[in-house]
Amino acid sequence: MAIAAAGVLAPAFGFLPTLGGTELSLDPFVRFFTAPGIFRAMGQSLYVGLSATFLAVILTHSTLAAFYTSRWFAPLAWQSRLILVAPHVAIALSIAFLFTPSGLMMRWLSPWATGWTSPPDYLFPQDPWGLALIAGLAVKEFPFLLGLAIAQLGPINPRPALHAAASMGYGPLRAFTLVVTPQLATRLRFPVYVALAYAISSVDQALVLGSSPAPILSVRLLQWFNDSDLGARFPLAAGALVLVALTALGFAIWWLGEKGFAAFIHYGAASGRRTGPVDGAMRTGAGLGVLTLTLTTTGLFGLGLNAFASHWRFPDDWPGGFSLDIFGGALSAIAPAAGTSAGLALASAVVSTLWVLAALEASHNHRRLAVTLHALMFVPLVIPDISLMFGLSGFWAALRLDGHWLTVLWAHLLFTIPYCWLIVAGPFRNFNEGLVISARLLGAGRWGAFFRVKIPGLAAPILAGFGIAALVSASLYLPTLLAGGGRITTLATESIALSQSGDRRLLGALALAMMVLPLIAVEGSALAPKWLLRNRSGLNGATA
């Protein structure tokens, strides 16, 4: 962490000896702020990040409020899991394919409804208002937050409160909004800030959906990184710091909004109104949530269908012919990248899980270490990854570490360990210590009790943490690119490199291939505890 900080701070203040910068100065900041269009890029980053996160949070809460007690909940949860495992780029490409003028929607509506035999000329995606990028980010964050929210409903135990509210004359949607949503929001605060930091600084979706003549700040930084004029490294370092500050500003704005929203909901609850404008908003949000999930699933399906199309011309509803050539060719082309992805995902997940368990057990009963670790865990999640990675990449390059598999693993661990921690730490600490004490009283040693009682008892969250670590590893683009020096190719870097090559049939094949690996990781980690604990309803209950 300190290395990353030094790697950004030094060049930001003009110190980068290999490039002739030997004096501390503010010149990099001057160069940064005088770059054309930079304020627009900063504003766009902030506005896109806040809007996308706002949208994702609203969709999460309203979908949960409207469908928590409904039988439609299970299919919605399944769709959201499908989107969760789909890589960012696949989501971006499927949104692009859905809504672009020659995309799936227009194909299905034309010519019978629109009268068009050639596509209309409107600007989406890559619109200058960033709507496509906001949609892409929100679509990806929504399932992430929804999943964590569902997990949090257990400890909140909303049923008695909902029944009490119903008995006082509140309909289910309003009851959930006034009674459960604020509690849920408190527990979801941290993941929401993670999502916000991500949305402000993400690169991969912005490359596909963002406006190309007026890119957001993180994309501008990447362009500077790739500039053959190495002098661009100075404003880049300044920009990396500005992006951190921008994220902090985003946090502050969000925090204020959060306060206002909480006051509004508390006021609404205390007012005794049994109906109100919030209901309509939540109902709209829930409708939008269902629409979002359904459209994205449709988009992924449509994109995947391209992989098997020999040709598919506008305005045909379906491909004009099917062929396995493109898909087969794509599979053999990406096989090495898939192997690297799988290897990295597996290694990241194993190391992360072991590390998290060791750190948790070590910091157990040791408050100061635990608090420090806990705080440390979250730094990589809220610092923009381009800032963090730029800081580290200078260090890696200086030590000749870039381009090595282990360096990429190192970069991945920076992100997979915190996510794994996020899943495992809570259950680990809430574990019934009585069981461990009983085991020790029965003669088991400290580690014997750990391995024979605690680990099996925590199998479900540990496997979930393992799955999420693998998932995160498989989706990392920028860390892989910078740590790998372009030489380590994973499905994530491959998909971005190819996303601009145009041939949608190939992109469809790539998107399908990229979903298989995470799907295995996630389904596996969901099913494994059920299988392992098939005769242990006392533990299995925790997963139902």
Next chain:
Amino acid sequence: MTGHDPDICEIGANEIPRTGLHACSLEFRIDGRILFPAVEFHAGPGEIVSLMGPSGVGKSTLLAFLSGVLSPGVTASGRVFLDGEDITQRPPENRRIGLLLQDAALFPHLSVEQNLGFGLSRRFRGEARRKAIADALEKAGLPGFEKRDPGTLSGGERARVALFRALLAEPRAILLDEPFSRLDTDLRAQIRRFVFDAIAGSGLPAILVTHDAADAEAAGGPVITLQGVNGPERPG
């Protein structure tokens, strides 16, 4: 057969009392298994009917049915009438049946005042609203508790706030689901007396689910003991 006949409620509809909470021929099944033989009971205004029985027999299921929040896995038959109206098909929020639960179910994110405001009818505005809440706290023996965080209240205080929150919503009947089970023995009698007196004072019909005979005795009304049915129902 258990002697259960759903049509009996239809035929006898004219004889349903015009006041109070009336349950007719209630029967529940989970996976085809009947929980207990069909029951029928009536709670008049200010009267408390106590339901007893071993744990797991379905007391809470019965209460959930009365308040309209039965879990999807349970099939139910029978009718519920409130002041002569059939409310069996009504959604819970339109039944006006208050609920008092084991853990009080105060909303942790709202202050005591806001919790009470959640229940209080919209008829009260502005100053009247503030006064209605202050009066309720006065009656609950908790004057000046408006700004308190529910998390800082004792069990007895929570129970009293929950009771007045339910009453401020102006229900036409009230259901009590083991509301005293988490209280200490000495406090228990005191709170029980307080709650029962308040219900009697409000003139509301009430159903009390409990596994404590002392609760039922203190309630003073009819006591119905539910006995589980063993094994699935067989035809003939």
Next chain:
Amino acid sequence: MVPFWTAARNYSLMGIERIGRGPRAGLGRAIGAGIFAFLGLVLLAGCNPGAQAPDKGSAKRFPADRPEAGWAEIEREARGQNVYFNAWAGDNRVNAFIAWSAVELRRRHGITLVHVKTQDTAEAVTRIVAEKSAGRDRDGSVDLVWINGENFAALKARNLLLGPFVPRLPAAEFIDFARQPVFSSDFTIPVEGYEAPWGLSFFVFTHDSARTPAPPRDFSELAKWARAHPGRFTYPAPPDFIGSTFLKQALLSLSPGKADMFAAPVKMEQFAEISAPLWAYLDALHPFLWRKGATFPANGPAQRQLLADGEVDLSMAFNPSDARAAAASGQLPETARSYGFRSGSVANAHFLAIPVNAKAREAALVTINFMLSPEAQARKSDIRLWGDSGVLAIDRLPAAEQARFATLAAKGHLASAEIPGPVLAEPHPSWMEALEKAWRIRYGAN
């Protein structure tokens, strides 16, 4: 269906409130130390492969660094090396060709060819410059780069290229230097053996003859056509090389008779005057572009997909067989055609070069030699596979090798190298840089 996350329901995300206090501080500190030890271990493990780099003193041992070393010696040394080939990856036909080369190189020469997929060759240039400035003189991460024009000029000017190596390649004997001056002069920069010609192309437009039977054939027709068909034309955003080439071709066509000036480095005081007709032309054209010129496709293949989707009526490529190759793969209909402007087409060659700090120099040389072999060149010229014109003088090849090309030509699968109209020579690379910069200021982010 149980979502995986429900497995972890019983926790608080910020929950550290349950942590007890205990006398285990010693153990905690030990584990804290262990964490750092672990990081150190990762660091050391990461260092290890770097340690294999040879020290500078022994550099002379390597055949690539000794001009007198024979080809056999180079091939022997190349065996077992990994070649990191930085090549633009925007076209999957090109990627497939490189993948095929990797298989053949491993089989024949024991070389592992790794395609480092770049979106812009400038990325590789940046990497080479950055590594060299950090003192990486012999173990750079780029071994081979697909290059021409301004990127070649940038590396050559800074002495960052290995060479002259072309004369050492056995396959260089058949390169058609005599008939193709562009093989010796890349964007007016003398090649001098620092890069080996790999292919030859000229700039074409592609259209669907069924949809657009009469496409524009020069710039004044294009302006009229775009006005009559608003939203049906665009070009890739510079600095993509197709987009930049479109600008260059427009500049050369709209400011004729300035060949001498274009052959020399641009002088900024002349640039405004000479480029004025181009900007006037683009200012008039842009309102009638696809998306009204508010955005542009990322590159040539992206525009080809737009043509396939019917969003535009024209795409452009640096490959006269673009239409035939795309039709063969099914991306474009059989009625797709490529053609050159009658006002002239920009023609250039593309090359392979080795950075001066490349690690696997011998294997890079062997790889280039393989890429120039008649077999690889014939495959590259096959429009069903890539369809890029080759660099060999076919008439000088041995008869057996000539037959490969004859067979392809007989079936109509050989990429044509014939340019229909006048050839527009590439201007000096500084013109391209000036155009790209001016374009960004006028039409890019502001």
